[in-house]
Amino acid sequence: MQHIILRLKNIIWILMLMAGLGLILQSAEARADIAELTIGIGIDADTLNPQEQTTSLPMNMCELIFDTLVYQTTDAKLEPRLVAGHEISSDGLVYTLKLRQGVKFSDGTPYDAKALKLTFDRALDPKMRVPLRFIINMIKEVSIVDDYTLQITLKYPFAPFAPSLSQVLVSPISPAAIEKYGDDIRQHPVGAGPYVLKEWVKGDRIVMVRNENYYGPKPTVAQLTFRIVPETATREAMLRAGQIDICYKPLPSNLAALEADPNITVEMPLDTRVIFMGLNCKKGVTANKLVRQAFNYAVDKKAIVNKILFNTAVPMEGPVSPINFGYHKMEHQYGYNPEKAKELLKKANFDFSKTVQMRTPNGRYLFDKQVSEAIQAYLQAIGVKTELRTYDWPTYVAGLLKPIEETELEVFLLGWGPMVMDADLTLYGQFHSSVNPPKGLGAAHYSNPEFDKAIEESRLEQDPQKRLALLIRASEIVWDDCPWIWLHTEKFVIAYKSKIKGMVVTGTELFYPTYVTIK
């Protein structure tokens, strides 16, 4: 009898131990069914029609609602999403898209080639407001092959076309919703993404709930609430107080404190956005290449990154962001060397009596005015007289697109952040002769036939390795010509509660809380 009692006791002990262990294991296990995550953001969405968007944050929201045709990974590779696979003709002119089958929009409408064609037709329709149409402007024709195959013919070969399909601009919109809401689709977005818009209280919050019909794995978070908190300090306070779970773009000056908090995780991958001081290559003192090179030597970019930007950026070591396909660290670097700068100015017979006009936006980019003021001080330190003018963004941007005869731009701060991780969008978009204002956005008015040739060839080249070589060639030419003071590549900063695991944060300023877990 005693033996039995002893055995029973042992069994109870073992059971209790197992239960305790189970509890411990359970508490350490990540929870994959989260009722709600609240994200503190700075701005409200103007529209949730993905074709009308230009800003990364509402684009992020659109992506959660609509998904994308393909997904560009953080290392610039393409993964299938709503397009299961694609083929490119040997001449690079025809793209055949194989659509994912068995997908439905969140309103139950089937997703097929007809639906996707409608999306493309709307994006290409000149009557529609599609600010970023240039991304797909090379499309000549879109035709349906069968229910799940779409063929896109380009006007000319354009190698970065495939990554362009990762943009929400071409994310399929439910045809039934288009018919029902018309232009008001911007208020009632219906897509095939992991989330569905539940509520949009203007200026206050945007609430999304899980799309129960989503074709992919079921999202772990049932509800995402984007709370609009314009003041960064308040957003940070809310994160510390536990009133939000994710803080979008906290203030760099407070990052050290946030990083020191064990309850908060800070992520800051490199962004595609580069910040530069444009130098007018056709007019004024900066038309001389030696002067432009001198200005590059005169500025201590590392000090700007450390002291002004609190290391939320890295100095540029090539003309595009390091995360782009086509990036190459340039062999020659313009390290801080004021003596060399003075020497080059002397060689260029620089007129020190002239006052160089500098311009800067205020509040558009991170510490833009302060960075410009630092550059002004650096230029003054090598004897260059400068005058810095500050503008609000609408006034500033109005001065960028003027033709060379009218432009007053000499030295001006600007940023450039393409959504596609491909060097072409910066190299061609800023430096090809054809983008000189007023036709394009290359406000530095840079023009070099040798560079044009290299970048044009890169657009035609379908072999990635050969294309990479051509992009590097183009980069070397423009790096030497210095149409910009090459400043820095920004980082995309996001802070969230440490118990959140598995957040995906990209350099195109996107984040995906879709499959996070909570520990």
Next chain:
Amino acid sequence: MLNYIIKRLFSTVPVLIGISLLLFFMLRMLPGDPAQVLAGQMATPEEIENIRQQLGLDRPIYEQYAAYLIRLARLDLGRSARTQNPVTQEIWARLPNTLLLAVVAITLACLFGIPAGIISAVRPYSWIDYLVTTSALFGMSMPVFWLGLMLVVVFAVILKWLPAGGTGSWQHVILPSITLAAFVVAFIARMTRSTMLETLSQDFTTTARSKGLQERVVVIKHAFKNAMIPIITVVGLQFGLLLGGAVLTETVFAWPGLGRLIVDSILARDYPVIQGAILIFGLLYIMVNLVVDLIYALVDPRIRYD
């Protein structure tokens, strides 16, 4: 009285047309192109031109104004250039929040400011008077932005008693209304103090006292009643200012009000929203003034609008 009100209401029409005219042309004198801001930095010049045409900004300015006035006559404020939503929808989504915050703040300001001013006037140069005047000085000098952030740090982050920002419950109103009321309460307290000091030294108060009336009755029934007209004027003006000037408080506390809408719209050169919202502010301001004038008649029997 009714005739007076109707007359006043009719007189708002030319005032509003005046506001619309000034605003329309002044906005267009600002540098910056709404189409370019809307299109984003990467859009091509063709796309910008396309948007300009869609917004009707390529038409002559007088034609644009005429079209605007015709729409206005139909109570149509147009569509936001940024969101493409009707401006009325954008305004109505935020107006109740602005009104709520302004009403709570002005009520708080009156509840604290008027008694503080009276007590301070009744006991001039006493410790309580110094306390009130010094607090008022602090209230008026403290930057709204700083005060708001301090309240957030103390009550939301450290004590975790109240939400740091947003809307949704009565707790959300507390911190922004205190911040907004801080300046107004100081202003009202100082105004009440000086007016009360003046009335308390006048002959009719001396008469009331010599009649043997209690000091409480002298202060409230005689002195305060006579000091009310300037106080009501100040409260009315401050309320009008609160309606439009709460943008800093709205920003700190993520309060979705009209002030923030206007600032965002100015930064995006969203002309229809700026015009619509300022017109509504103008209308509210006129209404507040009308109500203040009517209250005069209630408080002072000598004022009649017949």
